[in-house]
Amino acid sequence: MTGRIVTLTAVKGGINRLRTKGGADPATLFDLVNGYVDQAGVPRSRPGSKTRVNLPTGATKGMCAYDGKLIVFSHVPQDIPASTPVTECEVLKHPSTPDLPLKEIHFAGPFLGFLYVVAEFINGDVYHYWLQRGTTWEAGKVYLPGALVIPADPNGIAYQLDSGTEVFPVWVRNVARAIGDVVVPTIDNGYKYTVTDAFGPSPRSGAIEPTWPTSPGATVFEDSDVANPTPVPAEQPGQTLPPDVADRYQFARPAGSSSQEAS
DSSP, X not given: OOOOOOOOSOOSSOBOOOOOTTSOOTTOBSOOOXXXXXXXXXXXXXXXXXXXXXXOXXXXXXXXXXXXXXXXXESSOOOOOXXXXXXXXXXXXXXXXXXXXXXXXXXXXXXXXXXXXXXXXXTSOEEEEEEOOOEEOOTTOOOOTTOEEEOSSOOSOXXXXXXXXXXXXXXXXXXXXXXXXXXXXXXXXXXXXXXXXXXXXXOBOXXXXXXXXXXXXXXXXXXXXXXXXXXXXXXXXXXXXXXXXXXXXXXXXXXXXXXXXXX
């Protein structure tokens, strides 16, 4: 049995699932599938998605829609065809075997502002990835270690900054310092620091880590309380005071006199 066709030009009553006599009400909806109602109250058909997309060349796994793009996954970078700028390839590396290909993508979707992916590799290992996206690269901007950037001309790959300071010793309190020594902060900031000057007979690092400047050529001073290897002899009873030095009572002593303390 075919029902009576009613053309909807405006929806004033919203969704109404009541079975009323006389048939459907032209001002209400019983159900709305693959459509929406605009601000004027006019029902609109929801646009469909593309059914054919040119994927990047090479082996990719899975697909999801995210941030207005179609995302596919691979264990190696893929070329993005110029005819499909809405398609990007996210590279997922196995933690211990980077060249291991992907077998399957079990889940991919947005989570807390970024793409969350559950990927299985051909050896059966399953890993979870939270793909934080970087900002667009800018010339002359200082980036700290761990920063994520994407090229000004996107190629589907995000790049994470590696400071390269791992080969230098990390700052440690109370260790000997010599001119030319190189250290890096306990919290990597992308800079290494070279000792350019040292003072005292036995210069050492301080007890508290200094505040490290983050501009090329800046200088940081490090103070340390270190015992003098040649202690000054204590003043002995009967030792004369210079003419211009006052005793504890602030009375000047004439040259050649001495001061003693009864005990």
